[in-house]
Amino acid sequence: MASNAPTLKMVAEAAGVHLSTVSRVLDPARRHLVSEAVAQRIEDAARAIGYQRDMAAAALRTRRSRLVGVLVPDIANPVFAPIIAGITGELFDAGYSTIVADVGKDGARQPQLIADLLSRRADGLILATALLDDPAARGAHRSGTPVVLVNRATDGEPVPAVTSDERRGMGLVIDHLAGLGHKRIAHLAGPQIISTGAQRRAGFDAAMRRSNLTPDPLIMVEAGAYDIASGRAAAEKLLASGQRFTAIATANDLLAIGAIQALGARNLICPRDISVTGFNDMPLIDMIEPPLTTVRIAGQEMGRAAAAMLLQRIQAPGSVVEHRLLAPELVVRRSTAPAST
Amino acid sequence: MASNAPTLKMVAEAAGVHLSTVSRVLDPARRHLVSEAVAQRIEDAARAIGYQRDMAAAALRTRRSRLVGVLVPDIANPVFAPIIAGITGELFDAGYSTIVADVGKDGARQPQLIADLLSRRADGLILATALLDDPAARGAHRSGTPVVLVNRATDGEPVPAVTSDERRGMGLVIDHLAGLGHKRIAHLAGPQIISTGAQRRAGFDAAMRRSNLTPDPLIMVEAGAYDIASGRAAAEKLLASGQRFTAIATANDLLAIGAIQALGARNLICPRDISVTGFNDMPLIDMIEPPLTTVRIAGQEMGRAAAAMLLQRIQAPGSVVEHRLLAPELVVRRSTAPAST
């Protein structure tokens, strides 16, 4: 274990050289500075005694840790799983380690987690936790720490980000529903303090107008959170309003499940009476009844792209801030049908 | 950012003391060694210039990093999400950071990841990746590194572990099915090189005998992996065998979905013709058609318990090896019904 781990000095003694020479040989970028014969001898010795470079010490000396911190709102939420997988995969390939931390639903742990990550000399941060107005994200970015937002962006002062193109995603939904003859389309929106909620709603408005339909404020409701209970509650409000509509475009798969439950409670059947769409294409959402028409976001790619962007910013800290948008994809299943008349 | 971060020395200068005194004051355990007046002055100075302890340097000096590595077979698998959440939550509360790493489906990255974690002076490892025979887990444990297995255990030489009580879980399933009058119960087993697969199968045999039923090798199949496709393929083999059975007890929810699909392909309906049970109670499994009767494992608790056990082993490295078993719970839904006659 660590307490008796071989050090550079031990390798040096075994090979009969100075430890600085060992350090050179073991760094691919500087190995050529040493004669081949000596280098060979050192490599043999290092292998023989099982030398492993101490990253903690190297980080202290070089001020680079090859460590990246990832903050997520809820590590148990399946939506983030492919994103995290993409991030860790890309970073691993680049020789980086990833610390994934869960800030808790209310984000309470975020400040301490950021401080902790920085005190471990993390080379950069990826935040999946951003609110539209997010002082922590802005602050970290401003202070010069390489930061990239993923899945959710901020508005106002730009911070580097990789997200799905939410407006386009909702546009695909509306085009699909309009194509099925739906005219009165309700929107079950996500929390408007998060970019996904706000952008999907904006995409809803824009796409409705593009289709010459009117986004009617009377059939728009906002869910308090992205979960089934909130979706059901919001959909019940919609149904209780007495307004007429033939489809509900929701901002999230779980909200869609809640909406379908609310319909069922009133003996309305999806899609026969009312079509419902989701967003995200989460695992198993194709297995529910009815299988959900939804928008697939490229989670793993998003994670990879965010990691790549961060790596690039670690190399060139001051470089221009970009917001990369990934194209989503409509997945038509059986929760949508021609408008009932 | 990190390059101009305040150091102990800067705080010392600001407060007009030696940096060793600052170090004492900022460590709660040694603060009492310094006079209150000086301590106050130092704390004020530290706050004023925004001092943050450099964990990398502290780790180098103390040989403790307050960092724990967690290895999972597939970070995108929803089964692991609550386990990871439990682990990170418990460790955060204890002042530890967690590195979560995905070893990839074939485990190819595991050796390098373990080496990397150790080179960052991780204080311990939690492995959710263990095979029944797992040289890496055994090796790490033997070398004196604090290690705890979670969800999956090894056999042979004992390594500390926290898992669900698989035999008991499958026992609950069989008792339930037997209570519904099923006598010919097929087993769709998980991979037998993983403890979950092996133990659930062992639990199946034991519980069948306890109920005076015969576990029939002719209606037992092993899935190649825990996924829908493997479940479907295995169930098709079962159906093609011509053997008679009225229920299939599977080792995993995804396998159960595959089994239900295989039934559907032969125009058999679950549960009318054949009852099917799952295992894990993964997210949304209650929403599929039919909602699945399954065994709920206490994922988050399991994670917390594994973290607590690791913390304890970090304090007392040589302490006795235990394998903690958490009680699972049967969740009856609509995929099981009285045996058709």
Next chain:
DNA sequence: CTGAAAGCGCTTACAG
């Protein structure tokens, strides 16, 4: 109660 010094394991100018 406080300071001065050594040293954790590395990397990297600087000599030779």
Next chain:
DNA sequence: CTGAAAGCGCTTACAG
């Protein structure tokens, strides 16, 4: 091409 030395930012015996 190789060695000797300084120093990253801390903690911790050892003095006084």
